[in-house]
Amino acid sequence: MKRVFVINHSVRFDPLSRMLVVLDRPEVMVQLHTPASECLRLLVSHNGETLTHQFLSEEVWEKKGSYVTANSLYQNIAAIRRGLKAVGLDETMLKTIPKTGFQIYASIEEEDLPPVIKESSAPLSAPENKAEPLTPRRVIQPMLSHSKMPIKILYLAIFVIFISGSFLLYQQITLNRYHFDSYTHIGLINKCDVYSYYSGKEKSTDIFNALIKSSSLTCPMGGKAWLTFNANYRMSSIVMCDQNIDKDGVNCKSYIYSGDVNEKL
Structure with a gap:
């Protein structure tokens, strides 16, 4: 079974595929970067609770051997807000608690989907996606093929x-x-x-x-x-x-x- 979250009865968040999908318009979607998706998973799992900077940094980065600045955490929170806005949610549901951390306060429902449902394959290959320009996605340019870089x-x-x-x-x-x-x-x-x-x-x-x-x-x-x-x-x-x-x-x-x-x- 695959655990997903339904936010405000209108958007499904799948941590496995890192996708935010509008339920009644599945062609509207956003794919988050892995750290941003992990932060969002923790926030919706602790709906209404304040998660500290230290807690998020430890769970998302330090337990995997990475140590990042507070600025990196804030960049990922900003990416989540852009993603929420792109799928029609109020980005202000993700609140900054000054000098402490972050909190999501929303209607959150958890669902277990059977593994035969492959909802992520169609959105990823969709030929047209009007929300795509707003997707917080980093485009990696191809590496130079020459063995000797000038x-x-x-x-x-x-x-x-x-x-x-x-x-x-x-x-x-x-x-x-x-x-x-x-x-x-x-x-x-x-x-x-x-x-x-x-x-x-x-x-x-x-x-x-x-x-x-x-x-x-x-x-x-x-x-x-x-x-x-x-x-x-x-x-x-x-x-x-x-x-x-x-x-x-x-x-x-x-x-x-x-x-x-x-x-x-």
Whole structure:
């Protein structure tokens, strides 16, 4: 049997196929990315409950060995809202609880469908789909077939990755400062008050010390640092400030790391 959810008596959500389908107009559908679908499954399974940032991050990413920033979680929540809107639901049913997490409050019915029903095959091959432009789907371009990539293209790719990482950190600091409230306090390390997105204090301490040593960073007097790292992509970042990040007049600098220093993650 396959477990599906009916939202507000009008849209069926199938976590297995990651599809949102309008019941009386099955040609109108949206397919979510896997993390967004997992977040939505947890939210509808806990209808009316507030799920914290930490809970969602652990269930969707950390239990699978990935560690992502709060900004990644918010991007997936935004994708869910776009999907709900595309199939005619009120996107405001998915509420943000400030400094805590997220909540769905709606009419949710669970159904068990027999395995012989293959509802996902027809929508995926449908020749026309008016809702498709609104589908939160990432298009992956084909890789270059040449075995030797031109050196200019390689440099350009590295530059784009660096700029993208810097922009995401800028968004975190300027637009979503309260995201850092979910970080775990690790303690005083090298005269710096350190907080980590990952709750494991021992690993966070080792990673922070390794990054500080590799770049010869010095924490300002009374300074604080927020550590984020992703083992899968061998990327880390430190946001270092002269006081609490939510204070007016705070001065912060962000540092992005990739490569060998992350081998131990």
